[in-house]
Amino acid sequence: xxxxxxxxxxxxxxxxxxxxxxxxxxxxxxxxxxxxxxxxxxxxxxxxxxxxxxxxxxxxxxxxxxxxxxxxxxxxxxxxxxxxxxxxxxxxxxxxxxxxxxxxxxxxxxxxxxxxxxxxxxxxxxxxxxxxxxxxxxxxxxxxxxxxxxxxxxxxxxxxxxxxxxxxxxxxxxxxxxxxxxxxxxxxxxxxxxxxxxxxxxxxxxxxxxxxxxxxxxxxxxxxxxxxxxxxxxxxxxxxxxxxxxxxxxxxxxxxxxxxxxxxxxxxxxxxxxxxxxxxxxxxxxxxxxxxxxxxxxxxxxxxxxxxxxxxxxxxxxxxxxxxxxxxxxxxxxxxxxxxxxxxxxxxxxxxxxxxxxxxxxxxxxxxxxxxxxxxxxxxxxxxxxxxxxxx
Numbered sequence: 472x473x474x475x476x477x478x479x480x481x482x483x484x485x486x487x488x489x490x491x492x493x494x495x496x497x498x499x500x501x502x503x504x505x506x507x508x509x510x511x512x513x514x515x516x517x518x519x520x521x522x523x524x525x526x527x528x529x530x531x532x533x534x535x536x537x538x539x540x541x542x543x544x545x546x547x548x549x550x551x552x553x554x555x556x557x558x559x560x561x562x563x564x565x566x567x568x569x570x571x572x573x574x575x576x577x578x579x580x581x582x583x584x585x586x587x588x589x590x591x592x593x594x595x596x597x598x599x600x601x602x603x604x605x606x607x608x609x610x611x612x613x614x615x616x617x618x619x620x621x622x623x624x625x626x627x628x629x630x631x632x633x634x635x636x637x638x639x640x641x642x643x644x645x646x647x648x649x650x651x652x653x654x655x656x657x658x659x660x661x662x663x664x665x666x667x668x669x670x671x672x673x674x675x676x677x678x679x680x681x682x683x684x685x686x687x688x689x690x691x692x693x694x695x696x697x698x699x700x701x702x703x704x705x706x707x708x709x710x711x712x713x714x715x716x717x718x719x720x721x722x723x724x725x726x727x728x729x730x731x732x733x734x735x736x737x738x739x740x741x742x743x744x745x746x747x748x749x750x751x752x753x754x755x756x757x758x759x760x761x762x763x764x765x766x767x768x769x770x771x772x773x774x775x776x777x778x779x780x781x782x783x784x785x786x787x788x789x790x791x792x793x794x795x796x797x798x799x800x801x802x803x804x805x806x807x808x809x810x811x812x813x814x815x816x817x818x819x820x821x822x823x824x825x826x827x828x829x830x831x832x833x834x835x836x837x838x839x840x841x842x843x844x845x846x847x848x849x850x851x852x853x854x855x856x857x858x859x860x861x862x863x
Contacts, residue, residue: 475539475650479584480607482546482642485635486577487611488619489554490518490690493570494698494716495620498709499628500566508699510563512822514570515695519815521574526808527666529579533800537652538583547643550576554636558629576639581608582804583650589791589799590653597791601784602731609727609781612693612720620713669805672793677858681851682786682806683813685748688755688844689780690814691821692773693719696840703833705766715770719777726781733785734862740789741860744782748852751779755845762834762841783810792861817847 493500493511500506506514525545532541553572560566581604588600622631669675692700697716701707707715730747734740754775761768787806794802821840828836 475646476584476587478642478645478649479538479542479580479587480604482542482577482580482646483584483604483608484611484614485546485550485639485642486580487608488615488635489550489570489573489577489611490515490522491612491694491716491720492615492619494693494695495616495709495713496623496628497695497698498702498712499623503628504560504562504566506563506566508695509822509826510566512695512825513819514563514566516815516819516822517567518570518574518577519690519811519818521571521815522578523808523812523815525575525578526582526804526811529582530666530801530804532579533582533586533804534797538579538586539647539650539652542579542583542650543643543647545579546576546646547640548576549573551636551640551643552576554632554639558633558636580646581605582800582807585787585791585803586800587653589794589803590796597788599731599735601787602727605727605781605784606724606731609720609724612723613717616715616717616720617710617713620709624709666801666805668798669794669802674793674859674861675790677854678786678790679806679809681744681748681855682790682809684817684847684851685744685751685782685786686780686810687814687817687847688751688776689719689723691818691840691844692776693723695818696821696825696837697773700834700837701766701769703830704763704837705769715773718770719773722774722777723781726778727784729778730782730785734788738862739860740785740792740862741855741858744785744789745852745855747779747782748848748855751776752845752848752852754779755841755848759838759841759845762838786810789858789861817843 493515497511529541549572553569553576556565556572557569560569584604585601588597592600693716697719698712701712701715733743737743754772758772787803790806791803821843824839824843825836828839830836
């Protein structure tokens with residue numbers, strides 16, 4: 472089981488890489504195939520939307536087929552195939568198709584590991600284990616920063632992404648070989664349950680809104696808008712953007728590890744999540760207020776967005792504490808649907824916001840995005856303030 476979880480974590484490293492690598496490749500994709508920031512925003516949004524849409528069938532598959540077959544087949548066929556399409560892209564539409572396929576391919580890997588954790592480990596350990604997977608998996612964010620920029624400059628972006636398609640296929644094969652499905656849940660008389668049963672848990676209603684927006688600023692800035700923002704406002708090249716996104720990725724790694732055990736340290740999940748997201752909101756509003764304050768200030772604020780925006784594992788643990796065993800697969804995937812689906816919908820909307828603002832001065836379209844991200848976080852935090860805390 473440990474070796475199987477290891478390869479699921481490697482698969483999640485790829486997932487993190489694929490959701491974030493467009494920011495670094497944005498200059499070369501614009502030059503070679505005419506993909507503008509709005510095109511890349513749509514491609515990024517499609518990754519998150521298809522990822523989110525797959526959470527409903529994946530919840531059923533985890534509870535019915537188990538994590539091994541669910542993760543291996545979808546990652547290999549859709550993830551590896553989508554990366555191959557990306558490497559061969561000749562126009563923005565090909566990027567859209569590729570990112571949609573890659574989103575489908577990456578959709579089961581994190582939930583497969585969370586399903587295993589939920590079945591074989593105690594509820595108290597869930598947040599720490601979930602945070603560890605996010606922390607190690609976020610190394611994909613690091614690979615999608617300066618190392619990707621270096622590889623693309625040295626070997627070419629098509630060759631680099633083509634090699635990643637092969638790596639994705641090999642990781643999917645390893646998942647099929649080494650992941651072991653936990654024992655089936657014994658029938659307790661509750662039946663298999665359905666998605667409707669998840670929404671009958673009223674405590675989740677006040678968690679879902681923040682779940683839908685908490686990851687948006689970190690994913691949106693790291694995965695897309697950091698690149699165009701630094702290029703348009705500060706004249707940054709691909710290597711410089713790679714260093715900026717690397718700093719943000721390191722902050723996201725640190726945040727995932729830091730958030731994980733804080734519920735046991737402070738005896739609360741709700742207030743740790745609330746405080747962290749409020750601080751991330753302040754970073755976004757600071758960028759909105761002072762978008763040209765300087766390169767160092769902008770990097771510092773984005774590092775703060777990455778650090779404080781990594782509350783995902785603790786929010787998953789908060790929601791998981793309300794799920795009965797027979798609804799575990801559907802429950803964690805529904806939480807994930809809100810998180811990734813929120814990014815997908817709102818990332819696509821951010822492209823419209825960017826395009827609706829005149830680019831004079833050059834920071835104006837990005838100010839609109841910063842205000843949008845900060846305002847959505849504010850709304851989510853206010854609703855979450857009334858949520859029921861739970862640490863069992």
